Amino acid sequence: MNKIVIFGVGLIGGSVALALKKSGAAPKIVGVGRNLKNLQEAIDLGVIDEAESDIGKAITDADLVLISTPVAQTPKILEAIIPHLGSKTVITDAGSTKSDIAEYVKDASKQAKNPQHFLSQFVGGHPIAGAEKSGVSAAKADLFIGKNVVLTPNANTSTEALKLVSELWGKTGANLSEMTAQAHDQIFAAVSHLPHLLAFALVNNLANRKNAKQLFDFAASGFRDFTRIAGSSPEMWLDISLANKRALLDELEAYQAELSNLQKLLKNDDSQGLKLMFEHASNARQAWQKEQDKS
Numbered sequence: 001m002n003k004i005v006i007f008g009v010g011l012i013g014g015s016v017a018l019a020l021k022k023s024g025a026a027p028k029i030v031g032v033g034r035n036l037k038n039l040q041e042a043i044d045l046g047v048i049d050e051a052e053s054d055i056g057k058a059i060t061d062a063d064l065v066l067i068s069t070p071v072a073q074t075p076k077i078l079e080a081i082i083p084h085l086g087s088k089t090v091i092t093d094a095g096s097t098k099s100d101i102a103e104y105v106k107d108a109s110k111q112a113k114n115p116q117h118f119l120s121q122f123v124g125g126h127p128i129a130g131a132e133k134s135g136v137s138a139a140k141a142d143l144f145i146g147k148n149v150v151l152t153p154n155a156n157t158s159t160e161a162l163k164l165v166s167e168l169w170g171k172t173g174a175n176l177s178e179m180t181a182q183a184h185d186q187i188f189a190a191v192s193h194l195p196h197l198l199a200f201a202l203v204n205n206l207a208n209r210k211n212a213k214q215l216f217d218f219a220a221s222g223f224r225d226f227t228r229i230a231g232s233s234p235e236m237w238l239d240i241s242l243a244n245k246r247a248l249l250d251e252l253e254a255y256q257a258e259l260s261n262l263q264k265l266l267k268n269d270d271s272q273g274l275k276l277m278f279e280h281a282s283n284a285r286q287a288w289q290k291e292q293d294k295s
Contacts, residue, residue, distance in 0.1 A: 001027045001063045001064060001164065001167070001168070002027050002028060002061070002063055003027050003028045003029075003030065003061055003062045003063055003064075004017075004020070004027045004028070004029055004030070004062065004063060004064045004065075004066060004168075005029075005030045005031075005032060005052075005058050005059050005062045005064070005065045005066070006029065006030070006031050006032065006048065006065075006066045006068055007032045007033065007065070007066065007067045007068060007069055007073075007077050008033055008067065008068040008069035008070075008073075009031040009033055009038065009039060009042045009047060009048055009068070009136050010038070010068065010134055010135050010136055010138075010139070011130065011134050011135065011136075011138045011139055011143075012068045012094045012127060012129075012130070012143075013031075013066060013068030013094070013136075013139075014042060014045075014047045014048075014136040014138075014139025015129075015139040015140050015141065015143035015144065015172075016066060016068070016094075016127075016144075016168070016172060017029045017031075017042075017047045017048055017139070018047055018139055018140065018141035019141050019142070019143070019144060019171060019172035019173065020168075020171055020172070021046075021141070022141040022142075023171040023172075025171070027063065028049050028050070029047075029048045029049050029050075030048065030049065030050045030051070030052050030058050030062070031043075031047075031048035031050070031051045031052070032051070032052055032053070032055065032058050033051075033069075036051070036053070038135065038136055039051035041136055041137065042136045045136060045137070045139075047136055047139055055080050055081060055084060056083075056084040059081055059084050059085065059086075059089065060084070060086075061086065062086065062089050063088070063089065063090065063164070064089065064090045064091075064092065064164060064165070064168060065081060065085075065089060065090070065091045065092070066092055066093070066094065066168075067091070067092070067093040067094070067095075068093070068094040070235055070236050070239045071095040071096065071097055071100060071101065071239045071240065071243050072239045072242075072243075074093060074095065074101060074104050075104045075107070075108065078091075078104060078105065078108035079108060079111065082108060082111050082112050082118065085112075085118070085121070087117070088160075089121060090121055090122075090123065090160075090161045090164045090165060091121055091122045091123070092122070092123045092124070092125045092165045092168070093124060093125055094125055094126065094127055095124075095125075095126060095243075096126055096188065096192070096193070096236075096240045096244075097185055097188075097239075097240055097243040097244045098124045098126060098150075098152045098181035098182075098184045098185055099181045099182055099184075099185045099243075099244075100243040100244075101124050101152075101181070102124060102152070102154060102181045105118075105119065105122050105124075105154065106119070106154075116156055119154055119155075119156035119157070120156045120157060120158040120161060121158070121161055122154065122157065122161070123151055123152075123153050123157055123161050123162055123165040124151065124152035124153065124154070124181060125149060125150070125151050125152070125165060125169070126149065126150045126152070126184065126188075127144055127147065127148075127149045127169070127172075127174060128147055128148040128149065128150065128192075129143050129144050129147040129174075130232070134232075134233045134236070142173070143172075144169070144172040144173055144174040145172070145173035145174070146173065146174075146175065147173075147174050147175065148174065148175050148176075148177060149169045149172075149174040149175065149176055149177070150176075150177050150178070150179060150184055151165060151166065151169075151176060151177070151178050152178070152179060152180060152181045152184055153178065154181075185244050185247050186247050188244070189244050189247035189248050189250070189251045190247075190251050193240055193241065193244055193247075193248055193251070194248065194251045194252065194255060195229065196229050196230075196232060196237055196240075197237075197241065197248065197252070198255070199226065199227045199228070199229045199230040200230050200237070202226070202227060202230070203227050203230040261277075262274075262277070265277065
């Protein structure tokens with residue numbers, strides 16, 4: 001791979017660039033984005049080699065295009081790059097939802113001279129890594145080491161495209177998995193998207209109370225640990241929430257049922273029921289942590 005173009009040189013896109021540079025076999029990395037100041041910062045930090053506002057020039061001779069912007073920006077980016085794509089240029093993304101991306105790609109393919117070939121060039125991707133801070137200044141070369149990256153190729157994705165994207169993430173030190181876009185969204189609605197919504201909701205609830213300052217003054221490690229992810233990018237999580245709306249509504253309904261059961265146990269002073277719930281949750285959490293520690 002000789003040249004990679006990154007749309008959205010923030011935490012994820014920037015970390016991919018740094019990881020490639022650290023691997024010792026870095027291609028030429030060109031950054032494209034809305035914020036010229038951010039792109040200049042990326043150059044100053046040595047994250048990218050060049051910044052380009054002309055999309056045609058940016059992707060000329062590119063082996064791979066990585067779309068690492070908020071998900072809602074993907075359709076416009078696909079529309080902009082289609083006229084300039086080389087026949088062997090591979091496109092991938094780093095979005096946290098995949099069914100909507102698959103639909104965006106399907107819709108965009110209608111504008112391509114050869115829709116089937118365009119579909120064969122695309123590989124959906126989602127790196128399961130992040131931080132509370134966003135922007136290129138938060139990028140780290142080791143962000144993906146030992147972390148999971150899920151690839152969601154479509155029915156037309158070529159073997160060559162899948163291989164190239166797999167090699168890209170392999171150089172970052174990530175562990176790769178493959179699944180359908182639908183399976184991905186169902187899983188991550190439960191274990192990623194729902195926890196973020198709950199954290200946002202709790203902080204919002206407390207912040208709207210008359211004694212909010214007093215509450216936050218006495219908040220300690222439990223509150224900090226539970227709400228850490230509420231410091232994440234509002235723009236990004238707005239996009240994710242709306243994009244994965246159906247699966248999230250199902251998860252919220254299931255969680256509300258769990259809360260209703262907890263409320264019932266408390267009202268009835270059901271100490272045995274509470275103990276069983278706590279023990280089951282605690283055992284499941286500890287078992288998960290042991291598996292995490294092994295990896």
